[in-house]
Amino acid sequence: MRVLTAEQMRAADAAAVARTGDVALMRAAGEVLAEGLRAVAPDAGTIVAFAGPGNNGGDAFAALAALGGPARRIVYAFATTSTSAGRADAERRAAAAGVELRPFPHTAGEATAALEGADVAIDALLGTGARAEITGDLEIAVRALSKGRAPVFAIDLPTGVDATTGAAAENGVRADTTITLGAPKLGLLLEPARSRCGALYVGDIGIAAEVDAVAGVAYAALDAAEFLRMLPERGEASDKRTAGAPLVVAGSAQFPGAAVLCARGAARSGAGYVTVAAPESAAAALRAHLVEQVVVTYDDRDPAAAIDLLLDLTRRSNAVAIGPGLGMSDAMGEIVRGFLSKLERPFVADASALFHLGKHLDVVRGKACVLTPHEGEFARLSGEGTVAPGTRAARLRSFVARTGIATLLKGNATLIDDGTTMHVNISGTSALATAGTGDVLTGIIATLIARGLSPVDAARAGAYWHGLAGAHAARTRRVGIVAGDVAEALGYALPERRVPESGSRLRRLQ
Secondary structure, eight states: OEEBOHHHHHHHHHHHHHHHOHHHHHHHHHHHHHHHHHHHOTTOSEEEEEEOSSHHHHHHHHHHHHHOSSOEEEEEEOOOSOOOHHHHHHHHHHHHTTOEEEEOOOSHHHHHHHTTTOSEEEEESOOTTOOOOSOHHHHHHHHHHHHSSSOEEEESSOTTBOTTTOOBOTTSOOOSEEEEESSOBGGGGSTTHHHHSSEEEEEOOSOHHHHHHOOSSEEEOOOHHHHHHHSOOOOTTOOTTTTOOEEEEOOOSSOHHHHHHHHHHHHHTTOSOOEEEEEGGGHHHHHHHOSSSEEEEEOTTOHHHHHHHHHHHGGGOSEEEEOTTOOOSHHHHHHHHHHHHHOOSOEEEOTHHHHHHTTOGGGTTTSSEEEOOOHHHHHHHHTSOOOOTTOHHHHHHHHHHHHOOOEEEOSSSOEEEOSSEEEEOOOOOGGGOSTTHHHHHHHHHHHHHHTTOOHHHHHHHHHHHHHHHHHHHHHHOSSOOOHHHHHHHHHHHOOOOOOOOTTOOEEEOO
């Protein structure tokens, strides 16, 4: 699904207005928003909206006009001398439908009183392109929304967040539900704005052609339906190797668990035959924990022999995962770089492998691969230091443009860039913030590559599935989740292959 910046969304809106007209577009938005209100608050007796002076405020009128029903509907609107044709139409239809119009509150007392008895409070203050500071009457309304008891329903985006960067004003709105219109906005999928949205939906207002036609840098995200379409299915005639046979080069005497978790992530994501290659010093620990996987050892004191053994193993494997738990010695660096320089299979490189590639990215440039650093590893790998808040997307895009290497940057949200499109992962949970979950992800990606996906597709599908598994683990074990729980949850976390509800124009993102 296409994800747009604020500027791109304005271009899509302008093209849609040119095709259908402002009135038709706002009416479509009103219908979608009304559907959302019915879904989240079917029994609401009173709905109160704070409407800004622009089209975001007009959407509130359009939504309440389309809602109908017995609920009492009140709009507190900024006074404005100039309105679009769409907003003027929405205001007329709202009045005809019994929506009450009241002046915008100017004091904290008035704003608090406005929300008394409300079952839903609508934030329709500022739209996607707004850059206004939250001061004056706007701040008074936002504070009332924050302190009120009614759940907040944000139209397009919560007031105070940047639709492109994800930056959020400290005194901005924290919504319980957000329905963003036409297409997801990049900023809403990035922190801290992501945490301000609550349950996030995208509403189809009939401008898919304009969204797809927007020029410029491409951003995208997976949802459940797209993920399931990507996920390879095991054929009836598959054997254990054609079902996916990744080679996991991981583990050391100090960190055998990383190899175990990577191997389990590979197995639980559908691999038919997982081979783990590790130094002899890690063999006993690995064999004690890996029953279904094959453990092969090499002498990490003899890099040349180790490289030859690993290359020989790839003859019977169709993808490679390398890095989790490997040592940091100079000899291991020789093994990693020597092996990858000669490797002809697609691969995913993580953890210690990234350490050994830090100043030697030429080894993997041009190969079918994906790197999977967390922010600390990325700071070293990029050579540009710590990633400042709000710069993750720009830093990743710059790194991939400079190196030509597809990269997955872990975090909230995880970003995957191949130089053409930046993919934003929308699944996940803070439960994944525990040691070893990245090793599980590496195993998942290796299996998806082994099952036929390109490295970048495996990375974005793997990140999405990993997030679903983390959320499933969090539902079944409320505290104390460890990485092994995430691997075990993979099969249970798969979305059902169900037909979408007929006629629904809302798609749940998070």
